[in-house]
Amino acid sequence: MTSQSSTLVDIRGLEKRFDLSGGLLEQISFKGGRFHRKQEAVHAINGVDLQVQKGEALCVVGESGCGKSTVARTVMGLLSPSAGEIHYDGQRIDHLDGKEVLPYRRKMQMIFQNPYASLNPRMTIQQTLEEPIRFHQPDASEPQIRDKVQDVMESVGIDPDWGSRFGHEFSGGQRQRIAIARALAVDPEFIVADEPISALDVSIQAQVLNLLMEAQESRNLTYLFITHDLAVVEHFGTRVAVMYLGRVCELADTRTLFSTPRHPYTQALLSAIPKLEDDRPNHIRLQGEVPTPVQLPSGCVFHGRCPYADDRCRQEIPQLIATDGGAQVACHAVEEGRL
Amino acid sequence: MSLLEVKDLDVRFAVRGGDLTALRGISFSLDKGERLGLVGESGAGKSVAAFSILNLIARPGYIAAGQILFEGKDLAAMSERELRKIRGNRIAMIFQDPMMTLNPVLTIGTQMVEALKAHRRISTRAARDIALNKLRKVQIPSPEKRLDQYPHELSGGMRQRVIIAIALLLDPEIIIADEPTTALDVTIQAEIMALLLELCEQDNVALMLITHDLGVVSQVTQRMLVMYSGRIIEQGPTREIINDAQHPYTQGLINALPQMGEPGERLFQIPGSMPSLKNVPTGCPFHPRCGFATDQCKRRMPEYVRSGNVDVACYEVSNLIEQEKCMQEVES
Numbered sequence: 154m155t156s157q158s159s160t161l162v163d164i165r166g167l168e169k170r171f172d173l174s175g176g177l178l179e180q181i182s183f184k185g186g187r188f189h190r191k192q193e194a195v196h197a198i199n200g201v202d203l204q205v206q207k208g209e210a211l212c213v214v215g216e217s218g219c220g221k222s223t224v225a226r227t228v229m230g231l232l233s234p235s236a237g238e239i240h241y242d243g244q245r246i247d248h249l250d251g252k253e254v255l256p257y258r259r260k261m262q263m264i265f266q267n268p269y270a271s272l273n274p275r276m277t278i279q280q281t282l283e284e285p286i287r288f289h290q291p292d293a294s295e296p297q298i299r300d301k302v303q304d305v306m307e308s309v310g311i312d313p314d315w316g317s318r319f320g321h322e323f324s325g326g327q328r329q330r331i332a333i334a335r336a337l338a339v340d341p342e343f344i345v346a347d348e349p350i351s352a353l354d355v356s357i358q359a360q361v362l363n364l365l366m367e368a369q370e371s372r373n374l375t376y377l378f379i380t381h382d383l384a385v386v387e388h389f390g391t392r393v394a395v396m397y398l399g400r401v402c403e404l405a406d407t408r409t410l411f412s413t414p415r416h417p418y419t420q421a422l423l424s425a426i427p428k429l430e431d432d433r434p435n436h437i438r439l440q441g442e443v444p445t446p447v448q449l450p451s452g453c454v455f456h457g458r459c460p461y462a463d464d465r466c467r468q469e470i471p472q473l474i475a476t477d478g479g480a481q482v483a484c485h486a487v488e489e490g491r492l
Numbered sequence: 493m494s495l496l497e498v499k500d501l502d503v504r505f506a507v508r509g510g511d512l513t514a515l516r517g518i519s520f521s522l523d524k525g526e527r528l529g530l531v532g533e534s535g536a537g538k539s540v541a542a543f544s545i546l547n548l549i550a551r552p553g554y555i556a557a558g559q560i561l562f563e564g565k566d567l568a569a570m571s572e573r574e575l576r577k578i579r580g581n582r583i584a585m586i587f588q589d590p591m592m593t594l595n596p597v598l599t600i601g602t603q604m605v606e607a608l609k610a611h612r613r614i615s616t617r618a619a620r621d622i623a624l625n626k627l628r629k630v631q632i633p634s635p636e637k638r639l640d641q642y643p644h645e646l647s648g649g650m651r652q653r654v655i656i657a658i659a660l661l662l663d664p665e666i667i668i669a670d671e672p673t674t675a676l677d678v679t680i681q682a683e684i685m686a687l688l689l690e691l692c693e694q695d696n697v698a699l700m701l702i703t704h705d706l707g708v709v710s711q712v713t714q715r716m717l718v719m720y721s722g723r724i725i726e727q728g729p730t731r732e733i734i735n736d737a738q739h740p741y742t743q744g745l746i747n748a749l750p751q752m753g754e755p756g757e758r759l760f761q762i763p764g765s766m767p768s769l770k771n772v773p774t775g776c777p778f779h780p781r782c783g784f785a786t787d788q789c790k791r792r793m794p795e796y797v798r799s800g801n802v803d804v805a806c807y808e809v810s811n812l813i814e815q816e817k818c819m820q821e822v823e824s
Binding site for chain 2: 216217324325326358359360362363367381382383385387388389407422424425426427428429431432433434436438441442443
């Protein structure tokens, strides 16, 4: 990152809880002569601060349940945060109502994981691509809309003559191209891509990744890229945030993170990718599995599986701290120089 | 003699408007204790190949031709009754989704005892002991407790461990694992794969691993098959293929991996996508996506040629080999 880079999306102290306990009557129980009220929630995000810089691809990685998709959805306004703020280009947007948020919606677009579910099966491709343009640019004339649709279809490598076809007539890779075209149709600045290539085959993944990189270059896009696939991150990302149980445990430039991972979880995660040159599995063995986000562990969320955990880790929540390598790491062991 | 030998296997699906050929001329063998990887993208036929070994392809699918010799006996010609003695007993399977494989209304213990009793005359107590033993083997924490738990009480990784324990229950000769870790997270995936590899080595069990992940194949298997549109297009020692793939499709598959490209640079990409079974191209099924395709490729499916220890079905490769031979003759 150069010094002139500026923040496009600013996520501050984001928290998101999903209530599990239902209505008031369901929460109340009668035990030992007294009424108890019990409330339970999934703690999906527990205090995340991230700044997406203009023109970069910030990748958020982590395993299922770490809250990465919830971050994406909250940034897009599909979910409202339980605490914290989202700022877009200096403006707070998380508390805006439907009408006020409209101009931001045009600048922010989303690409979803499953192109079989994200395209309306009853709409032709032409209709699918026209809809966002009509919605966001009500003054656009018919020929303008048609030209625009033709443009985006060409730019994602879909023959414009196929506009009258329906989603099911296309393969998975083509559908994801159409989903990308739909996001690009309103000329956004910022794209949130939630696992956009996970549902695709290897040879198709490369096609779609190339397309996303081309679009970034030609349109000067900024990405928030959610994925569990670290190989993709290494190739695609400018910076990487590694999440675990709703917290960011490490944030660094892609190259720094892959060459010198500091957080024990990042190290384990990187070692777990099967590589072509390996003759045998040689991952760092972690104890147990990811705990449930309903009852968060005290202290560092990773301490139960961490080989370096001590008493401090069990009690005190580590904050992100800058290291000499340029990375930010939330780990007591790294901070104390034990690791 | 190989433990398992598949010869010229054709599998078809009888659908309206004629048969679709899902597998064409599949031949490979598996030795005792050997680990074989089946690689390909979705629709290549790798799961159909695995399922057809135990004749588990559901109607309208059927084995149209070929032999599946297990210790010399043809599984394709066996009655359902005889096959049942082999399924789960001599050849076990592990499927992708552990939640779909385990019965949600039976405890883990009941399911394991049931499997044992289906194949052996054994008391429930003795069966429980064996089950407990196998659960220890797959390193499940507090195995005694697990026997009385239901599948939903276990995490995904733990469930897949139970599945592996069930597969090992009757000490099979072969385990067929169909994408056993695809549904799991990266760190859990690594644990399960390492466990499966260890157990197979310990007991000298042969493993047929179906996966789309070339990294996993490289870590676990000794030999691999690459499938495309219902055919094996390349097979041989894993290391040799990963390091120096011969078939343009295999090369493309490896080069398209993000780890093969320079960060930020364009990735190598194979144009187009795999044809559907309804309109498989004539000749070599890969020719519409292949940079080396000639008229010859469009007309006839190439025969296998040997390059090093690898068998490849590609005219380009066979032409190169011919040329090299000529050069050598000229030189000598």
